[in-house]
Amino acid sequence: MSPASPETVEIRRSANRIPYREALATMAARNDAIGRGEAKELVWLLEHPPVYTAGTSAAAGELLDPRFEVVEAGRGGRYTYHGPGQRIGYVMLDLRERGRDVRRFVQAIEGWVIATLGDIGVEAWRAEGRIGIWTKDVDGREAKIGAIGVRVRRWVTMHGFSVNLAPDLAHFTGIVPCGIEEFGVTSLAKLGKPLAPESWDEALLARLDDFLAALNGKMSALP
Template sequence: MLTYPKNTSVNKRKCSLHNCGTIDYQTAWIWQKSLQKERTIDPERADALVILEHPPVYTLGTDASLDFVKFDHLQTEYELYRVERGGEVTYHCPGQIIVYPILNLRYYKQDLHWYLRQLEEVVLRVLVLNNLAGERIDGLTGVWLEGRKVAAIGIKVSRWVTMHGFALNVCPDLSGFDRIVPCGIADRSVGSMAEFIPNINPILVRKQIIEVFSEVFGLEMSDGREDLSSSLDRA
């Protein structure tokens, strides 16, 4: 029987870091599924952390309602995907940093609520590093700044290996959110870090995310050896 030693500050789990540029949604989605599949087959394989941005795209969770999409999804110029994560419709675009952790939760804690709170904790600590006071809202997933949602979270877990993750609005054009009811929450607006820090540096925020993610999950990061194209070939 395979045992899973718990991840601790003494026994850090290795994680392959893929700090990428802008990748189209479908390509990144296939890549994620490949990374997840490899780790369900081989549970001892190092975890992976993918950080990137997407061109403008809308995504719907598995059970998301089209009632929250304000444009005609059958005749549209906008890219729209229904994927296997939880949650309602959201929007991705440049200036929004996307974080896709591929973690085997057997090495951490087999509790999805715990995992969601840990992802929120990563965002909250990054905001603190930028002198911003983020907050959680009871009954809702994500992170808010002065009542505006700056980070959306949606995950999928298969045999305790995660995919999808969170999107942090650093300095995006928020107008794309006007075409949907973001996350199905009609009475709360979407915001960004740039509204509070006009000259915010997205490269610095990426660095902070990597450092904080390593701290929160107790990881030892290494440069990703798994090339995107080779991973897609194996998908």
């Protein structure tokens, strides 16, 4: 079976909120198992209870109000917030079978999220020099609607992306999200495009073939 085939990837969709530390331990164990050839690759879609996570580049001054638990995530990037109403996608893939190209992996995730948002009627894009997924907020200014943060251990990936469906946006004010002070954070609900987590998952997974094709360096429909 080709490594580009979606049949090689397990899809897990959690309806319950998974504590962040529990998810981190599960990811680490799965990462090791994939690396040993003892488990399938995994895309895990879920939500967390409120938590601030610190990436490897997080600066102490960007933690403004630690009203929630703060967890060292081990991924790239800075501080971010996860909580109810935000859909997380953890992507555990074996890049030894998919080109060993971390930059292409990140770009493929970005394109996957951007294309899915487009499918539900929200124009989104990458922004030069700013990590994440961006769109136009209700006031016409650019705002962040999705975050990207990954880690690669022995060519097997961990972490992934988050998309704001309908979180409490006030929770982001406890940090400088991803170290970017001059732009706000938005959500599908704020933009007047409310979407249930199950519907988001379906739209995202409809693009799984495109994501895997892009990751494997093949032509795809992703931006």
